[in-house]
Amino acid sequence: MNLSFFRCCNTMSWSINTVSCLWWCFIVPPAAAQYVDPALLGDIRFRNIGPAVMSGRVACLDVVAADGKTIYVGAASGGVWKSDDFGVTFKPVFDKYPQSIGAITIDQRHPDTVWVGTGEGWVRNSVSIGTGIYVTTDGGLSWKHRGLDSTERIARIIIHPQNPNIIYVAALGALWADSPHRGVYQSTDGGSTWQRMFYVDEKTGCADLAMDPSDPNVLYAAMWQFRRKPYHFQSGGPGSALYKTTDGGRTWRKLTVGLPQGELGRIGIAVSPVRPNIVFASVEYEQSAIFRSSDKGESWQRRGTHLNVIERPFYFQRLWCDPVDTNTIYKAGFNLIISRDGGLSFTTIGGGHGDDHDLWTNPRNPDQLVIGTDGGVYISNNKGGSYYLCRSLPIAQFYRISYDMENPYNIYGGLQDNMSWYGPSRTNTSGILSKHWTPFSYGDGFWSFVDPSDPNIAYTEIQGGVLYRYDKRTKILKELTPAAPPGEPRYRFNWNTPFLPSRHNPKKLFLGSQYVLVSYDRGESWKRISPDLTTNKPEFQQQAASGGVTLDNSAAENYCSLFYIAESPLDSNIIWAGSDDGQLHLTRDGGQTWINLSRNWANLPPYPWITCIEPSRHQIATAYVTLDYHMWGNMKPYVLKTEDWGQTWTLISNDSIKGFCHIIREDLVNPNLLFVGTELGLFFSIDRGKNWSGFNHQQNLPPVPVRDLAIHPRDQELIVGTHGRGIYILDKLELSLLRQLTHSLFEQKIAILAVADHEVSLRGIDFSYMSEDEFSGTNPSTDARIAYYLKDRQLVGEVRIETLDSSGAVVNHVPGGKRKGINIVTIPTSYKPPQVPPAPRLAPAAIAGPRLPEGTYRARLIRHKDTFYVTFRIYLPIQAPYTSSERALRHQALMTCYNLFDDLSYTVHSVLALQEHIKQLQNEARSTAALKKKLLVFEKELDALHSTLVNRAEGVVQSENANRVRENLSDTYGMILGYEGPPGSNTLERVATLKAEVAAAEHKLQQLLNRYLPDINKELKRAGLPLMQRITPNKPSNIK
């Protein structure tokens, strides 16, 4: 512990709001810059706004069979979520770790033990990556990494039913490269060490694994040869086959009898839990179908097929047996299908999203299903006859996000398989709910944005450059997809086609095919302003033949197309364009001439995806570029910087950045502050890329794929578009803190950093019926807040934040944070709650004091002998339907009530104290009969008075006629407090009446004292007892 904080009295005054904006200008980063430890970010936290209305892709799930209500959900790129109430509510339990989940298996005999294999096995073009296997033994409170780091993706985990230390893992392995880290692994020591028990070759992984429930030495393994390239996907090859072991994995035998002879693709396996000699397989081959074995896989019969058996096995190849009926099986697909005749015929079941990936059937109630889909988790209680969606899983997978200039601003974004949406960055109610979000397109969504000249018009696109314009008022959608003019080559559009508005001309739109296209008429017509800016290599254009065994050309393998277009914020003639095949071009004359800049990257491997170009807003020749080679099997981060129009480049990324890069943003204010989003989280640099640090779960941001970033220029908030956890926002105060971080700051013992003003909350109410199953996005704090840095955690002494009124008197105070790093504490802006006369019931409104009126105030932070002063404002937001001067009436009325509480308390306490004194004297031996008689009369009068001042009945007595002065005062105070605008004249009349009643009560007490005390005191004097007088326990000290 650092004890040197006991230093001399040191009073400093800060004018923070100016300091915080200019700070970075004056501080030159020291030469020996260091990495910023994220722990020092302290209370800086992102807020998650969801949404959960469309949820997101779920790759796997498992349920505790014994309780039937504890669900673990593995999101494709949104972590592990646990529900202990069968899907009503979920909470994330894996936020420290990479968020792509391939397999979840609960040890059903020890249900607090759960194994999680990372790296999704549903290998679509946008699939994320994993970092091995993890286990919890405390129901998800903590996790241990248990190796298999290099497997990239894990498809299945099986726990030995008798010995939980024996674990089998189906490692699918690398998608974009050869790798030996795949096949079937086994651990016999609870994951401390692993043995690769079965391996085919560097191209073939294990896609599915099933154990015979009657004999844990018998396992079936579906080996799958597969490979993804930027322009092609291959499912199948000589490595694909079904294998069996009967000795716990030591030896494996290929199963062939009755199975197709030709090239196989992906296979799904399921063993009947009722009669384990029955095994089903869904086999991808030229006539994909369901196969059934009744002799433990030794021989097979082809059963039936169905569209959902044939289509897209790389995404859906999973089968389940009913826990009771040997003829009932389920197969995932675009829709879930059920067969009740052992796979001969199928029925599509359920509604919901479809695109299913995992299923749990309740062994105790086979009608009950939990289904993981591209659109979240659904539950069915009638074997898929009907579903309901679990509405509390915010695992949205955004590709792109943008904002508008409404107040509050909206965020627009497109999602994997879940359309394009817009919704508010905040609401004036309790949270941001599903109903606040509006979908406005089809398909998978990507770039979406508002028309810069018309807030009612929005643009969006679906995969492969299909564009739309949407009118928010009429909800009418118009397709705008351009086709090349006759005689010109067909336009090639990426899956995620760049489509964006100009920063300079609100009428201008950009679109990237292999060319840069522009429109000046809201997308009605398009003009080409560049030559082909890609390599246009024929060998890179194989998407039409993509799929392997099952042809699958969905635009996901479109290549040789532009992937990013960026106009300089400083000059509309400067446009940068980057392609998915590594070509970066620049024009400085609005498109007349284009220079290839990627030629200057001699030392870099060829053909990266140019995932982002960020032209500096501070220096015109400076730009940052992120490159992504993951589809070539290289996961390293590449962030480049040029300061000379791309003639020379510096690689500014280093090992502190984890994951391949999607996006880079330069801060709007501080050119030293950079943000980089990667497949494994969000990273930042405070020294223009010399050092990088990562945000983590302590800032409420898990290592989730961050696909897009934007800084709102008016509200100064950082918007983070994640592919798996929806949208996060770093609010203005928190962003301002990052802007002023310097390495020298961390050397100070204590430093005041910034103050947020208090925005008067307009207190909207969302009237909806109570239910706990809906996610609610977090709103920003509107409180005044102070941010300060402490070099050490403070274990001795207090930290105190005091608010001063205009006279310098302390209005209120709160304890301050004491953590090491940045502390953010709410500055109190209201008075302490009023004094309330005692009664059997709460005066509910009086638990809060009135807030200070709008204006500028001082607060001070007191720590040991140091005092730091800051100033902050209380202001009314511009949306307020009343003015500050109108609100003065409210404040006046509130303060009147506040002081009336004091006055009434004084009177009531006096009455109670007198009554107590009388009670004592009634039992006092020296009290004379004459005295007692007088006391009795006085007591009756006091009691009668008291009964008019407070409602003395216990219990829930709500009728108005039970109200006395205290309750009427509380109700009136609450009425005024509950509305931020001026009170009505009737309410003001009520205040006046109350004022008269309180005064009358005090007057009455005075009268009683005058009438009875002289006589009583005479008697007391005679008896030699202390005189009776008014005791003043709470003399009013009215605040004016």
Add this chain to the structure above:
Amino acid sequence: MRKTAALLSFLLPFATLAQTADQIIQEYLRAIGGLEKLKKVQTVKMTGNFVQGTLTIPMTLYQKRPNMHLVEVTFQGMTQKIAYDGKEAWSIDPFQGRTVAAKLDADQTKQQRFQADIDGPLVDYAAKGYKVDYVGKETIDGVPAFHLRLTTQEGDIYDYFFDEETYLLIKEKSNVKMQDGSVESQEINFSDYKEINGLLIPHSMEMVGEFQGQKFSSYINIESVVHNVPLDESMFRMPEK
């Protein structure tokens, strides 16, 4: 405060590298003044405030060996009581409009019983039926700390974090299983250590709740601690009426 700081710095040279749960508990007990002094405490009366936002509510805590516990909270002239008399837990909750005493349910009783232990659960933990494991050295809020995990027979988990330099308790995280199968989580940060009768006692407890990734703090700030005041056992018992 100076006195406390001096005491802390005096302790530092003696802090050795503890490696087991028992060693860490021993070091912690030595750091706060020693088990001997702790065992001399027969009763405790603490007064202070519960602070949430701008609301400050006076409260008094009473404890008496072997395991009696009473908290009184006063607001708007009403006093709420929550108590455990060694057998049963009860409360009087006038804020709901009645002053009748009522027995608490199993979930609340379990928590009251846990809190009624003057020594704290780590002292003689095995005799109390708890299991304590040393999890390892961890960085908690940027501070290196020793992490002990206490597990009760019901499966409730209490994680304790001790400052590596001073061995003082800086954080407790609890995950308590409720009857309905849910788990109630809470985090408490301890600070403002002051010396009372030779024992270092945290005078500030920050209780941190989390909802959807956002943290919310409330505090118990202690103003005075008195040991060995006479407390009648009857005050911990549920009133008959």
